[in-house]
Amino acid sequence: MHSAIDLSExxxxxxxxxxxxxxPPSGPFRAEAALRGIEAFxxxxxxxxxxxxxADAAPFExxxxxxxxxxxxxxxxxxxxxxxxxxxxxxxxxDAALKLFRPAxxxxx
Numbered sequence: 001m002h003s004a005i006d007l008s009e010x011x012x013x014x015x016x017x018x019x020x021x022x023x024p025p026s027g028p029f030r031a032e033a034a035l036r037g038i039e040a041f042x043x044x045x046x047x048x049x050x051x052x053x054x055a056d057a058a059p060f061e062x063x064x065x066x067x068x069x070x071x072x073x074x075x076x077x078x079x080x081x082x083x084x085x086x087x088x089x090x091x092x093x094x095d096a097a098l099k100l101f102r103p104a105x106x107x108x109x
Contacts, residue, residue, distance in 0.1 A: 014072075014083065015083060015084050016083055016084045016086065017068040017069060017070055017083045017084065017085065017086045018048065018049050018050060018083075019049070019050040019051075019052070019068075019069040020042075020049065020050070020051050020052070020066055020067060020068055020069060020094070021051075021052050021053075021054055021066075021067040021069065022038055022039075022042070022051055022052065022053040022054070022064055022065070022066055022067075022098070023053075023054060023055075023057050023060075023064065023065040023066075023067065024038065024053060024055060024064055025059070025060055025061060025062055025063060025064060026059040026060060026061055028103050029064070029103060030055035030059065031103060033103065033104070034053075034103035034104075035053035035054065035055060036053070037101070037103055037104065038051065038053045038064075038098075038101055038103075039051045039052065039053050041097070041101050042094065042097060042098070042101075045097050046093075046094065046097075063095075063098065063099065064095075064098040064101075066091065066094055066095065066098070068085060068086050068091075069083075070082055070083050070085060071083070
């Protein structure tokens, strides 16, 4: 699992969110292979965006949760620069894609 989020690819002049944390629901969605699979799945559908899947949050029922990374290191030490929240249309598109992803270990009936 990711122990930290690498923001080294962030451009200092970027103003819009381009990175997201994906929290999977309970069950096989939290397996390491499923986490890496969701990152690849979303990365292939949304070029230019970066996804970090993490099962570090407490297990929950329901659908995936998407958390935009809105704060990046600022120009001064110990400061954050806030990015523009992503458009609702983008969040809905990512949510729709998340509903399509199922880990390989889940048997489809």
